[in-house]
Amino acid sequence: MHYFDHCASTPPHEEVIRTMAEIMAKHYANPSSLHRGGQEARNLLERARTVIAGSFAGTDAGDWIFTSGGTESNNMAIIGAARSMIRKGKHLITSAVEHPSVYDTCKQLEREGWSVTYLPASEAGLVTAADVESALTGETSLVSIMHVNNEVGSVMPIADIGAMLKRHGNIAFHVDGVQSVGKMPVDLAGSRIDLFSASAHKVGGPRGVGLLYIRPGLQLASVYSGGGQERDLRPGTENVPAIVAAAKAFRLAVEGQPARAQRMHALRQRLLACVAGMPELAINGSADGEIGGQAAPNIVNFSYPGMKPEVIVHMLDKHGILASTKSACSSKSDEPSRVLLAMGLSRERASSGIRISFGDEHGDTEIDWLCATLKKVVQQLKPLERKEG
Incomplete structure (x- = not known):
């Protein structure tokens, strides 16, 4: 075959599989528990967050939260930013070639009263910074453009888009990076990215683990209720074995890119x-x-x-x-x-x-x-x- x-x-790396099995066997306590087992699990969780930050230059451990995958990261970023920046305006910009987890989320916000511009792409599958800029209005609060298209592989000029948005100010920039990590260089700070999504099983890691980078100072409205995990944004007991294994997969992917x-x-x-x-x-x-x-x-x-x-x-x-x-x-x-x-x-x-x-x-x-x-x-x-x- x-x-x-x-x-x-992607097929999981052998060492990722071994890491996940070892952690699952030895560290099964809830990382929110106060006893020794819980704190050992908590330490592993935070060490994984540090490994992630080290794989993306210019970011700190506190900038990253763990999710269940790229789809959840995209949903949290778009809905959270749209609702938190509602005073700025209710206009969003995305492209018509986004992954369903972005495209359908924007459609949901349309049904809730937001206005969304869906930019068409060129025959090469691209949108440009000029395309995005021409769609800006005084009500625009969020732009969401993917890095690499998941169907045709087109690479969007996210650095150019980020630089343009910086000139306009007070517009959040979300990038779906699920298909780019490990294949393309990712420069979050240099591209003026506020929110960045990634998924472990696209880089040889386990399913069920995603990442969401949140630029320091940017506040997201929570789309969930129930607990204080992951900065009150993603409640629920963290899957420590999968997260530690995912951190290893991301490190290997970025180092080998x-x-x-x-x-x-x-x-x-x-x-x-x-x-x-x-x-x-x-x-x-x-x-x-x-x-x-x-x-x-x-x-x-x-x-x-x-x-x-x-x-x-x-x-x-x-x-x-x-x-x-x-x-x-x-x-x-x-x-x-x-x-x-x-x-x-x-x-x-x-x-x-x-x-x-x-x-x-x-x-x-x-x-x-x-x-x-x-x-x-x-x-x-x-x-x-x-x-x-």
């Missing part, structure tokens, strides 16, 4: 050349050949116009390749990709997108095998084009 769905979830990006970039260019050689397929997003450019190094998205994407996914699966159509959170929907439509692509093309995302276990051999198999699948499906179209 060849797993090419790293954007959905430069070398990983270099290696994955070469793999991406190899795969893009293969896809470009098949006239039946159309590449979606940027084919940027520069490391650190407009495209993440680990994602390739293409369409087979006239063919249902689930047919392609099932055919690849029969050959031992696990790939996906769109966001895992949206993959059960029969609708065309909202992201590809927002990029201005045709409904036919948006209805047949396939996402390949790779990781540390892949090399030239795996990419070449994927290419050979993809060519075989395309040839097998060609007679069905007219029937499916």
Whole structure:
């Protein structure tokens, strides 16, 4: 089996698994308890927070809270900031290519009385700082733009957007960084980011652990009630074994990012050349050949116009390749990709997108095998084009 769905979830590192098992066996006390076992668990929790802060330059342990994943982090950031800054105004700006956990949260706030501008993206899947600036009003209190798009891998110019927002002042800037940590450099201070979301299972960590960075001085309204954990923002007993394991995964991901990006970039260019050689397929997003450019190094998205994407996914699966159509959170929907439509692509093309995302276990051999198999699948499906179209 060849797993090419790293954007959905990643294989956990062996040492992450060992760490989680060891902590689970030895430190099972509640970290809010006052006895020795509880305080040992508390110390492990805070040490993990320190490890996280050390992985993101310019941040302190107190800037980070633990959540259940990227979706919860995005919800807490957007709803919490919108409600806390309501006196500034009830206008939000996001893009039309955001992950459902951002897009649907903004839709929820619309139903509650906020006004939201959804910026369309270019054919490369990008929005610019000028796009964001043109949408600002005197009522704008929050801008939420992802770092790396989870379907096509486009890299948003978050440093430019942050610098522009700094000139306007008193507008919170949230960045969904779930797909960027470990693949792209992340500079929270230099990009003037106020809120940043991440997820452990996207970087070789356990499911059920997310991060939310909150810039010092920024107040969020709590969306939960029940306890005082995580700065009164996320009540509930912390999952200490998973959090400690997640901290290790984030540290490994950030430390290995430069070398990983270099290696994955070469793999991406190899795969893009293969896809470009098949006239039946159309590449979606940027084919940027520069490391650190407009495209993440680990994602390739293409369409087979006239063919249902689930047919392609099932055919690849029969050959031992696990790939996906769109966001895992949206993959059960029969609708065309909202992201590809927002990029201005045709409904036919948006209805047949396939996402390949790779990781540390892949090399030239795996990419070449994927290419050979993809060519075989395309040839097998060609007679069905007219029937499916």
